[in-house]
Amino acid sequence: MLEILRIFREYCGSGWYPVLFLIALVYLLVTEKDRKVRIVLLETSAVIAVLFFLPPFKMLMDFLDEGTYYRVLWLLPMTVVTVYAGVKLIGRHIRLGFAALALLLMLTGQYVYGNVNISRAQNRYHIPNAVIAICNEMMPAEDEERVWAVFPDELIHYVRQYSSKIQMPYGREMLVPEWGWNWDTHPIYRIMREQPVDLDALTPLLTEYNCHYLVLNRAVPTTGSPEENGLVKIAQIEAYDVYRNESVPIFKKQAD
């Protein structure tokens, strides 16, 4: 039960919308006369809300898909019920009521476009320009096989959204500590996540894993010389240096 309450609290987060919904639900249960509206919006919601707080129901949902119990709350039509109750409540005072309700929703919620994960798009891909430029720099020619490259953490999510021709020895799975099954298991990542990045230790691994390219953020310090390790700088794009590991050849595609 405590676990369910925790999930509900996390769903509510920093806003009051679920509280507004519960008030609206009670108000409509008392005042709503339309049978279909009562059944679909109110009584069904009440049943789902009760089910959500029942531990056996959570056990069943966990059996089907663990870790997504909060999605049961998606079945509650919070916006529809809250707004419908609000519009009913203001009656004929439409203009003033609309302004008051709009203000209430703004003050009790959180502005989505103020979220730290939203930023001005740099292009129509909605991928950072730097990623596109780096990928284009290392893109294999039509007659060449796909290439392997190692990227700093902040670029890993985007690379393969742009091109399937650039492969990585590890990906997003290294960045999510909660996924204990493979967190921190790749030898290259163990070096890449350290500061400074030890190029003397990294380069033999790049060759062992057939990585053609290495991308480093210039702000991250390194030890060891790239040149002495066979890494040739081929481009400097925004905050990143792109190196070619010359020990690993790029193969031509074999004719079918």
Add this chain to the structure above:
Amino acid sequence: MIQKVLGLFFVFVLAPCGTGLLFTAAMGERGRSPVRLYLSGFLTELAVFQLIAVPIMVREPFGMDALVIVVTLALALLMAAGGFTAFVRIKKRGTKAAAALSVKTCAGRIRGLTWECRLFWLIALAVIGFQVVMSYLYASFDGDDAYYVVQSVLADQTGVLDRIRPYTGLSTDLDLRHALAALPLWIAYVSRMTGIHAAIVAHTLLPLVLIPLTYAGYLEIGGKLFAPGDVRLPVFLALAGIAQIFGNISIYTNATFFLMRTWQGKSILANLVLLVILWLLLEILDEKNKGTADGFWALLVVVNIVSAMMTSMGTFLAAMFTGIAGIVAACRQRSIKLLFCFGLCCLPNLVYLVLLLLLA
């Protein structure tokens, strides 16, 4: 450029509108509107894709080319069937049959509105338009894109269906738990048809369609709560829009998913799909629709199939929602028949759930 225009026209105009004509006849006189035509057609397009994509994906690792051909043929057939039924209807009943869909009728409805009502419609449209523009101008970072968007990119660029690890590029076995939800393949299909990169389709193009479409769901629900021409309908729509813009109270809410991950299956399920189910339940249980609800029942089956396309658990959530509403309705109306009908609508979900439990 020609491919882009033709592909977009086919996927987002011709196919949904043509297919939607199959439903309008079965929704009764009151049920016909351009919004319903498009909404039902678009959802049917997705359902058809899901039904075709899953078997092809399971049997053919390099099946993207086949998938594009079969889906396009199926949609063309449905479009033709929709066009034919509309033609027969007009032939039988004259142009009256298409009157509800005509520009003249829509213009007449606008002329019949009060100035206050028109003002609130403008506010509602501005609130929705703001979200559409923001979805284009602003990028939202979400880690799951490294899986789902990459699946679309892989299917489009390599032709391989769900056999490559998105994170690295290494080969892998079919991950059925994720693969049964075929939305990433539909994005790849749109990409193939239009020649637009799959990441652009997902991040830039789809929100332009999905955000207005989700509000079409709110509009239909509002239409069941308020009388036509009632000023409270646009007020409802505008407030629902504001609730979405300020609904980012946590990372889990429908609103957060709606505006920050618009293109992902989870978001489409939590918003468009569940809203359409809500609307259909209101229609089906409306006494005034007695005898003319066949189209709504059929669309409920379609939406339940679409739910499976969005996320592996979507099929269970949609069935649960439909089932609970069905049980409540059957108890309140003391009708076993109603319960049976709702149960039938959930059959596709049951099949998918069994597949999921057995294979994944």
